[in-house]
Amino acid sequence: MSAAGDHDVPRRGRLPGGLTLRAMTPNAITTAALCSGLTGIRFAVTAASGTDPVLVAEDWRKAVAAVILAGLLDGIDGRIARLLKAQSRFGAELDSLADNVSFGVAPALILFLWSLQEAPRIGWFAALAVAIACALRLARFNAQIDVEHQPHKSAGFLTGIPAPVAAGLAFLPMYLWIATNDPVFRLPIVVGPWLVLIAFLMISNIATLSWTSLRPRRSVRLELIALVGLVTVALLTEPWLTLVGICVVYVLFLPVGFIRYAKVKRQRGANVRSELLPPA
Numbered sequence: 420m421s422a423a424g425d426h427d428v429p430r431r432g433r434l435p436g437g438l439t440l441r442a443m444t445p446n447a448i449t450t451a452a453l454c455s456g457l458t459g460i461r462f463a464v465t466a467a468s469g470t471d472p473v474l475v476a477e478d479w480r481k482a483v484a485a486v487i488l489a490g491l492l493d494g495i496d497g498r499i500a501r502l503l504k505a506q507s508r509f510g511a512e513l514d515s516l517a518d519n520v521s522f523g524v525a526p527a528l529i530l531f532l533w534s535l536q537e538a539p540r541i542g543w544f545a546a547l548a549v550a551i552a553c554a555l556r557l558a559r560f561n562a563q564i565d566v567e568h569q570p571h572k573s574a575g576f577l578t579g580i581p582a583p584v585a586a587g588l589a590f591l592p593m594y595l596w597i598a599t600n601d602p603v604f605r606l607p608i609v610v611g612p613w614l615v616l617i618a619f620l621m622i623s624n625i626a627t628l629s630w631t632s633l634r635p636r637r638s639v640r641l642e643l644i645a646l647v648g649l650v651t652v653a654l655l656t657e658p659w660l661t662l663v664g665i666c667v668v669y670v671l672f673l674p675v676g677f678i679r680y681a682k683v684k685r686q687r688g689a690n691v692r693s694e695l696l697p698p699a
Contacts, residue, residue: 445500446510449517452492456521459485460528467532480597482529483590487662489521490583515557522586523553530610533593538607545611549589552618553582559622576626576680584669585621589614591666598659620673626680628672 459482466478496514500506527546535542556579580588592613596604603609653661 439505441503442505442507444503445496445505446513448492448496448499449510449514452489452496452521453517455485455489455492456517456525459483459489459521459525463529463532467536476597479533479593482533483593483597486521486525486529486586486590489517489525490587493518493521493583512561515561518582519554519557522582523550523557526586526589527614530589530593530614534605534610535607535614538611542607542611545607545614548618549585549614549621552621553585556582556621575629576676576683577629578627579623579625580617580620580627582621585617587662588666588669589617591663594659594662594666598657598663625673626676628676628679 462478462482462485466475466482469475469478493514496510500510527550530549531542531546535546559578592604592610595601650661650665653664
């Protein structure tokens with residue numbers, strides 16, 4: 420009898436087919452983000468058809484919180500993939516598809532059911548603007564994955580507003596409504612133009628700040644650490660007002676990213692011209 424079993428026994432620590440748990444972890448987190456975004460839609464549908472004001476308000480909060488949770492999960496799946504050295508093209512494609520649902524389709528449907536359905540024709544176009552802009556942004560990102568030279572990325576900046584950030588900004592009227600209970604923030608004339616603006620910023624070519632472009636001086640690093648701690652406490656005690664503050668700060672920093680990139684672009688142009696000039 421031949422010892423055929425030596426090569427047929429799978430290695431320990433691997434699933435049949437050679438897929439390791441290490442490779443599955445980032446994709447599992449991405450799938451969890453997708454499920455969280457879809458659950459936000461479910462809470463919004465329940466809220467839109469509910470009759471008890473207390474339960475309806477709670478479901479709207481849950482809908483927003485589900486999308487925010489999807490954003491947090493989206494922020495760590497790529498980092499975990501790099502940490503575990505488990506990057507793959509499959510993971511990149513899954514991440515884009517999940518982002519399109521969680522940060523494009525989910526915010527559009529939630530905000531339509533919450534406010535824009537009172538003006539269904541114009542409101543639906545505003546909701547579509549966010550969903551379409553998110554899909555176009557992700558398609559542009561995928562198309563440029565293999566492009567070696569990307570001016571904004573090579574300088575440490577992003578092009579337009581990232582999809583998770585855009586979803587968080589899109590909910591700004593909802594944060595204000597939950598925090599103040601003022602019906603003016605729920606009016607379609609307020610929510611619709613805001614969504615169109617967010618959609619434009621998502622697909623624009625405006626340079627925006629990324630984590631790599633934020634390099635605080637050593638003299639203020641302890642203060643920044645303390646600030647992060649205070650913001651965390653604020654999110655736990657007054658989450659909706661804190662989210663409003665975060666949105667306002669991000670919007671105020673948009674011109675900073677534009678100005679800083681313009682400065683980097685001028686410096687690069689000066690360096691290129693100096694290299695082209697003949698030596699004296």
